[in-house]
Every structure is written in structure tokens, then in C-alpha cells.
Amino acid sequence: MSHPPLAFVNARLVDPAALTEMRGGVLVSDGLIAGVGEAVRADVLPESVRVIDCGGDVVAPGLIDLSAFVGEPGAEHRETIATATAAAAAGGVTTIVANPATNPPIDDPAVVDFLLRRARDTGRVRVLPAAALTKGLAGKEIAEIGLLQAAGAVAFTDGSRSVESAQVFRRAMTYARDFDALVMHATEDRDLVGEGVMNEGEFASRLGLAGIPREAEAIMLDRDLRLVELTRARYHAALVTTTLSLERLSNAKERGLNVTAATSINHITLNESDIGDYRTFLKLAPPLRHEEERVALVEALASGLIDAIVSDHNPQDVETKRLPFAEAEYGAVGLETMLSAGLRLVHSADLPLPKLLRAMSTRPAEILGLPQGRLVRGAPADLIRFDPDEPFVLDPASLRSRCKNTPFDAARLQGRVKHTIVAGAVVHEEA
Amino acid sequence: MPLAAAISPPRPFFPHRHLLGIEGLSPQDIVALLDLAEEAVEVSRQIEKKRTTLRGRTQINLFFEASTRTQSSFELAGKRLGADVMNMSVATSSVKKGETLIDTAVTLNAMRPDIIVVRHAQAGAVHLLARKVDCAVVNAGDGAHEHPTQALLDALTIRRNKGRIEGLTVAICGDIMHSRVARSNILLLLALGARVRVAGPSTLMPAGIERLGVEVFHDLRRALTDADIVMMLRLQRERMNGGFVPSTKEYFRFHGLDEEKLALAKPDALVMHPGPMNRGVEIDSIVADGAQSLIREQVEMGVAVRMAVLEALAQHLPNG
Numbered sequence: 131m132s133h134p135p136l137a138f139v140n141a142r143l144v145d146p147a148a149l150t151e152m153r154g155g156v157l158v159s160d161g162l163i164a165g166v167g168e169a170v171r172a173d174v175l176p177e178s179v180r181v182i183d184c185g186g187d188v189v190a191p192g193l194i195d196l197s198a199f200v201g202e203p204g205a206e207h208r209e210t211i212a213t214a215t216a217a218a219a220a221g222g223v224t225t226i227v228a229n230p231a232t233n234p235p236i237d238d239p240a241v242v243d244f245l246l247r248r249a250r251d252t253g254r255v256r257v258l259p260a261a262a263l264t265k266g267l268a269g270k271e272i273a274e275i276g277l278l279q280a281a282g283a284v285a286f287t288d289g290s291r292s293v294e295s296a297q298v299f300r301r302a303m304t305y306a307r308d309f310d311a312l313v314m315h316a317t318e319d320r321d322l323v324g325e326g327v328m329n330e331g332e333f334a335s336r337l338g339l340a341g342i343p344r345e346a347e348a349i350m351l352d353r354d355l356r357l358v359e360l361t362r363a364r365y366h367a368a369l370v371t372t373t374l375s376l377e378r379l380s381n382a383k384e385r386g387l388n389v390t391a392a393t394s395i396n397h398i399t400l401n402e403s404d405i406g407d408y409r410t411f412l413k414l415a416p417p418l419r420h421e422e423e424r425v426a427l428v429e430a431l432a433s434g435l436i437d438a439i440v441s442d443h444n445p446q447d448v449e450t451k452r453l454p455f456a457e458a459e460y461g462a463v464g465l466e467t468m469l470s471a472g473l474r475l476v477h478s479a480d481l482p483l484p485k486l487l488r489a490m491s492t493r494p495a496e497i498l499g500l501p502q503g504r505l506v507r508g509a510p511a512d513l514i515r516f517d518p519d520e521p522f523v524l525d526p527a528s529l530r531s532r533c534k535n536t537p538f539d540a541a542r543l544q545g546r547v548k549h550t551i552v553a554g555a556v557v558h559e560e561a
Numbered sequence: 562m563p564l565a566a567a568i569s570p571p572r573p574f575f576p577h578r579h580l581l582g583i584e585g586l587s588p589q590d591i592v593a594l595l596d597l598a599e600e601a602v603e604v605s606r607q608i609e610k611k612r613t614t615l616r617g618r619t620q621i622n623l624f625f626e627a628s629t630r631t632q633s634s635f636e637l638a639g640k641r642l643g644a645d646v647m648n649m650s651v652a653t654s655s656v657k658k659g660e661t662l663i664d665t666a667v668t669l670n671a672m673r674p675d676i677i678v679v680r681h682a683q684a685g686a687v688h689l690l691a692r693k694v695d696c697a698v699v700n701a702g703d704g705a706h707e708h709p710t711q712a713l714l715d716a717l718t719i720r721r722n723k724g725r726i727e728g729l730t731v732a733i734c735g736d737i738m739h740s741r742v743a744r745s746n747i748l749l750l751l752a753l754g755a756r757v758r759v760a761g762p763s764t765l766m767p768a769g770i771e772r773l774g775v776e777v778f779h780d781l782r783r784a785l786t787d788a789d790i791v792m793m794l795r796l797q798r799e800r801m802n803g804g805f806v807p808s809t810k811e812y813f814r815f816h817g818l819d820e821e822k823l824a825l826a827k828p829d830a831l832v833m834h835p836g837p838m839n840r841g842v843e844i845d846s847i848v849a850d851g852a853q854s855l856i857r858e859q860v861e862m863g864v865a866v867r868m869a870v871l872e873a874l875a876q877h878l879p880n881g
Contacts, residue, residue, distance in 0.1 A: 264803075271803020272764075274811045301805060304763045308779040361763075 133555045134180060135159040138515055139172045141184035146191065146487035147504035156189055158511040161554040166505055182549065184515055190487050191503050192224025192255075192512035192550060194494035196285075196314070196392055197368060198443035198465055200226065200257065201532070202248055203241065204233025209445040209532050211245075214465065215254040216530040219558035221466035222547040223441070224512035225256040225494075225502060230267070231289030237262035237273045239281035246282050254557040255550075256512070258498070260285040263302050263313060269293040272302045275311050284498055287314035287368060290415055290460075292350050294320065296357065303363035312497065314366040317350035317375075318416060327456045329402045329417040337408065339455060342417050348374035355382045358389060366497060367391035369442065371416045373426045380435055390497050392438035395468040398427050398475065400537055410451045410458035412537045414442070428480050437493040439486075441468045445533030463531045470543040473518050477544060483518065515549040522546055575873040579691050579698040582707035583748040591716070591752060598717050598862070598869035605641065605865055614872050615644035618675040622648045623665075624701070625681040630836060630860070631701050631710075635678045638867035642875075644676070662686055666693040675878050676871060679703075684741075697874040699867075705739045711835055712745035714866040716753065718859050719790055722831055727754030732784045732826070733775075734760040735794030735816060735843050736805075738767045742835045743794060747773055760784030761794075762816060764805040781816050788826040792833045793818050793844050801842070809842045819845040823853065831855050 139155035143166065155170030156163060157179070172181050195218070201209030218226055228245060230236035236245060242259045249257035261283035265271045275286055286306055292315065293299040299315075306313050323346045328334050330341025351367055355378055358365045370379065370391050382389045396414055401421045405412045412418060430436040444461025451458050464471075472490065475481040495503030502512050521544050526534040550558035575593050577586070604610060620639040624632050632648060639646040649669075660668075662681075666689075669677065676697045679687045684704030691698040702708040720726055731750050737743045737759050750757050751774050759770060760778040771777050778784035785791060796812060806812045813819075823832065832844075832854045840846045849856060 265807070272805075272807045273803075274807040276807075276815050277811050301764050305806070308763050 133161070135164070135178060136180045136182065136551070136554065136556070137170055137175055138182050138184050138189045138513070138549075139170060140186065141189040141515065142186055143167075143505055144188055144190040144484055144487055145505035146484045146492045147506070149484040149488065151484065156505065156513060158513070158551065158554045161511055163505065163507055163509050163511050166507055182515070187515050187517045187548065188483070189513060189515050191491045191505055191509075192514050192552065193222050193469060193490045194225040194498070194500070194502060195223050195441045195443070195465065195468070196227045196366075196438055196494050196497065197229055197440040198226045199229045199231070199445065201445065202232065203244065207532070208447055210252070211248050211257060212252040213530055213532045214443070215249075215252075215257065217463070217466040219254045219550045219552075220530050220547060222469045222514040222516060222550055223255060223465050224514070224550060224552045225258060225500070226465070227258050227260050227284060227498070229289050230260050230262045230287060231291070235262050235267050236260070236283070237265050237267070237278075239274065239277045242278055242281040242283050255552050258284045260287050260314065262286070263288050263306075263315070264293060264298065267291055269295060269298060272298075272305050275306055276309050279309050279311055285312040285314050285366070287316070290316045292316055292318050292320070296353060299354070300357050300361060303357055303361040303365070307361055307363040310364065312364045312366060314368045315354055316368045317347050317354060319346045319350045322346035322349065327413065327417070328405060329419050331402070331420060333402045333405070337405070344372040344374050344419070344423070347372055347416055348378060351375050352378050355387065355389065358382065358387050359385070362388065364388050365390075369394055369416060369440065370436065371397045371419050371427065372423050376426060376430050376435060383435065390437040390493070391435075392440045393427050393431070393436050394440050394442040395464055395471050396442065396462060396537060398424060398431065398439065399471045400424070404537070408455040410453065410455055411462055411535045411539060413455060413458050413460055414462060415460040428475055431489050432481055432485055437489065437497065439468070439472060439489045441465045445531050446535045447533055448535070451535050462535055462537045463529065463533055466529050466531060467524065467536060467538050467543070469516065469547060470545045471538060473545040474543070476518065511551055511554040513549075513551040514547055516545050516547045518545040520544060520546050574876070578874070578877050580709055580870050580874060581688055581691060581698065581700045583709045583712050583745045583752070584707065586752070588752050591713070591749060594713055594866070594869050594873060595717050595720060597872060598713070598865045601865035601868035602862070604868070605861070610641050611643060612641060613643045615639065615642040615675075615875055618644045618875065618878070619673070620644040620646045620676045620678065620871070621669060621674045622646065622678045622701075623669065623680070624649070625651045625679075625686070626702070627651075628680055628702070631680065634860075634863040635699075635701060635867050637864050638871055639676075641864070642868055642871055644871070662690060663693055666690045670694040670696070676874060697878060699870060699874065702741050705741050705744070707745045708741040709745050710863070710867055710870055711742050712749040713870070714859060714862040715746055715792065715833060715835070716749055717862045717866055718833065718855050719831070721862070722855060723789065726750065728756070729789040730756045730758065730787060731790040731792060732758045732760055732788040733792045733794065734781055734784060734818065736765040736796050736800065737761050737770060737794070738765045739797065739800070740794050746792065747775055751775070758784045758788065760816075762806055765800070781818075782822055782825055785822055785825045788830055790831055790833065791818060791823065791826055795835065795837065796839060796843050813842055817841070817843055817845060818848050820847055823848055833859060835859070
């Protein structure tokens, strides 16, 4: 499928792979970037090329989200591939890694195949299935990693569940290594979480809610990293949120282990205080942490210790959120707002724009082994254009996702995506 | 008398009281057993198969773990050499009633057998028993440790078909971790100068196995490339469903020997399997029954090799 050539001109080009910015344009042809730089100007392009004058807006590689729940199969009342990818396109996300915690879970090659066909038929952006690490996400038996990978699974994870048995996890990692398969693992010790529903500390105590200690995350991560050392598998810590985890991660990276890590857009832009008056849209797993933790996560992004930012997109219908805090479901939508939310850190001068985009595009691409995430000739033309300064107030009703459980309800944000291009095709264009 | 012989007196033929493993055998010991086994093959192919080497001797087959094929092979071998053979399987023994291994050994020893053939689920159990009895002991398989007569019969089969073992590339494939067959074969084949590769999923590969002098592969295709001999191992049922490998379907796809993968080996490569086979799990029926398969010949060589082992040990028996 080939689309007519197209060019963004008069743009602020941000290449997060090189951490550079320059003025110029990007020429797109046959789904690939055909040219980048000052030479791509309106006056030198043939008439057959559709020219988009960016008026100084940013043009950058599209975002790659390592963890989003797309609803199919089995939870179409919460989200479908059509609605999730519409939200993604509007948010500048050009590749989604679909969470396998569906119903049935993505633990069978036939389900991988189903998802890929649904994505091809109904998706606007690229959807790559992550498959279960253990059968039925039950943490007991190794999933068919080889067959799932052959069917198209790009990573192996039990979603938000941790594999509790160290023996099972060790064997799964050992087995995954034979296929050079990427294991993405959420680390949460269920026993330590116990009845907890938010971050343990003063704020939880004031609200009268049971707390989740930071150690619930760090202890499991520590175990995992020791098993990475033993098995030499490719390991990605799916969602780290505490300084305790960062210490361990730093140590593992210094020792040269094959380890990467992500945090979520929520954990770097919000803290536990934002829960305020029991706002259930901010009930997340792992929970929003103390402000000091948030600041440390942002620093870790700047230093590269944390590789990636995920949307952790988790649509929940209103009925499951309109409950007392402890009884409400976990999760928030995020695909459509992750860029705007992330730009808060750029505007507050905590994170330069190229580094934000590196964590949302280049590093996720590298972790998955994709050619995306860079603004160079020959790379796939998955691109976004946005004005990072354009202010707006988020109206949840305007979200494309089927569910509106956004923690940025009525928040003042800056930076709306005006164009999203996937493989050279315009999949979102601001009216 | 040649000078060399005067300085070092001739080495006795197979100078061991027991056969507990391939470990500890010299290449000469192994070759001597194989040569003796060749003669036993001839004996077994005659109408009159009976010899008198073990006449009057008592052989007890003590199998703590069920094994129809190995037990009957030892039984036939003993009978063809004229021994009185008694089979004791765990189902009928006092072990079921709680007797310890050592008590069993002492009890049996009191019955004055000449040879005890032992199969036990625990590594080292046969060695323990051998220290408590006065007769010769043959290890018929101890846990995941050794199964020396299997390695000997495999070597005999290879030698009869290839004319040699030295210089051959042998790929041992499958569940290396739990396999006594793999361990004995690795030791024997390396001792006789073969190049040994082991292949299997990492979950079934014992730690540090490369230190034995083998090349380790996790991709069966690479392990098979240009191999002379392909030895497939049995995958036990309890390991098939998620504990070590996800499923039989996935195992067959990546670690099962089919025609397509076998085509990567040398054109005259030969296929072996210690049995019993799981067809469609570690080996495709077309390959198992195909022209390159030596699987049936292995069974015949099993009897011959066990006759040779019994005969070699008999020479050290009192009044032997």
C-alpha cells in the first residue's frame, strides 16, 4: 500500500535518537523517510508532493507505547482496536504493544494471529501483540514462547501480574533466552501489597486507606535482576515507580546486564496527593507515589537510567470507577494524552524535549528491535507534528477511547498533535 | 619378551570388578568390551545361542525403577551365558515395605549372588549398593547419572555402521539435563575421540555441561548441521507441559527431529534413540522408521553388549 509522497516543511525537527534539533523538513515517500533537513523546502519539491507547512511546529518520530490495553479480544465494552488506535493516532502514538491480559489471554498463537488480523483490518496505527509469559497468565507453566514469537508476538509478559514463583520465572527466562525473546515483567509482590490500594505513607493514613509499600515493587525487581544475572535473558522492567527500584536498576545496568526499564506517564506527571478527594481515576497499579519519588523518576529519565515511558493505557468503564476508592478498579486511559502530559516536564524545564521523545520513541523502538524512533533517511515514516506550546483544557468527552477514565480530567495541558503519519499515510489530521 | 612388556606388565583384560559407569574406564577398556560384544553378536545370531561362561552363576536383576526393555535385555544376556537369572522388581520387593537400600543390599548379598544388575531412580544409589556387596555390580541406570551399557551399545551400533567412532560428529539432542544416557554417551564418545554436540532447550541443559568437553547448542538445526550421528533423547511426559518446555507441539516444532531438520546433517547421517520413543514429540515417525534409523539395531546390540559386560566381569569372580 503506497501513499502519495508528502513533505513537512518549515519545521523544528527533533531527532531523539541523536538528541538533536534542527530547522528543516522531512520528505516521505513509499512509507519511508526519503529526506531530512534544510534541503527539504517547499520551493524545491515537485508538485506531486503534498507539502505541509508546519509553521515552526515540531516534527518528530511517532511515539511507541510498550504497554497499552486494547480490549480485544474479550473486553470490547472497554476498548476496541479501532478506538484504541484512534486514540493513539490522535495522541501521536504510531506503534502500540498490546497487553496480553485479554480474554482469552494472548497465550495461544491463534490469538496472536487474530489480533494481528484485527489490527490490520480495523487499526489506524501499528499494533504489535505482546504474548503471555506463562499459560493463562497464571504464573505456573511456560507459554509457547517459540510458537507465539513465530506468530508475531514481540515480547512476553503476564501484563500487570508478576510471576510469583522464582522457579517458574527462572525457567521462563531461561527458555525465553533460547529465542532471544524479550521478557517484560511488572514487579509487585502480591503478599506485600495485601489489602493496599494506594501508596503507603502519610497521605494514605490521612485518607484512611490501606497502603502499598514501595518494597512490594523493589523486592520483586531485586529477585528478577538476580535471575537475569543467572539466566542472561533479555529483561525489561515494565513499570518502575520508586527510588528503591532505581537503585537496583542502576546497579544491574552498571554490571552490564541486559536490562531496560519503563515508567508510566502517570508516575512522572502526578503524585499521590493528586488523588485528593478519593479521585478513583487516579487509582493506579502500581500506585502514584510521593512527590520525591516522582522527581527521582524524572531525573532517571533524563539520565537514561529509565529507558522508556509507557501510557499504561487501561480503559475502565465508569461503573467500575464510580465506587468507593478501595473498591474501584485500577487504571487510567493514557494513549491520547501521554505526549501532552509529558510536555509538562519540558515546560517545567525538568526534561528537554529530545529526551522526552527518546523515552517515548527511540528507546522503545530499540528495546523492540524496530527501525522506528529516528529521524533519518530510510527509516519508516512514522511521524508526528505538534506545537508544544499550544494550550488547551482536556475535555474527557473529546477522547477517542471508549472509556474516559483520564487522570487529566479538565487539566490544563499544552501541545496537541496536528498530524500523525504511519508508514507514510496520514492517520490523524487536526480539523 | 619385548622390553616394553617387561617394564610394564600387560594390562589385564578389563581390570574392573564392577561396571558402575563409563567414568573411570579407559579407551582400551571400552574397546575391549566392544570387541567382545562383536563376538556376542555372532553368538546371538546362531540358532544355538547358549554359552557356558556363567554356568552355575547367579545373576539378580534388581530394578527399583520399571524398565521392560533394559531388564529383559540383561535377562537374555545372562541366560545366553548360562547364568541363573532372577528378576526382582520393586513392586514385589521388600523395598515397598520400607526397607532401606543398604538393608536390601545386605540381604541380597547373604544369598551369595555373583552379579547384581541394578537400576535405581537416584543418582549414586548403585555405587552405594556396590560398596555393601561382595559380588559384581552392573549399573543399569542410576537417576540422571549414568547408564553405561546404553552408551556401550550405542557405540557398538555406531562402530558397526560407520567403521569407527574417532572423528565422527555426534549430536545428542533433547533433555540432556535429566538424561543418564546423555552423560554416559558424552563420556564414552569423547574417550573414543568423537566430537560431541549437545542440543536442547536451555531449561533442559545442565549447568556447566560444556566443561565436559562438548559443544552446546540451543538451536537443533545448528547442532545437526554436518553431523554424522544424531542421537535423540526421550522427553519424559511430566516435563512436557509447561514446567521445562511449554508443550509437545512447541517441542516438536523446535526440538523434534523431522525429515527437514535431518536433511541438515550429513547425507549418510544415522539416527539413534535409546527408546522408548515419543513419536511426534522428539522424533517424527517417518524418521524413526526411515532408512537412516538405527533404532532397531540398537536393541539387538543391547543384548550383545550386556553379554560382553557380564563376561568381562565374570573373569574377576571368585573361582572364575
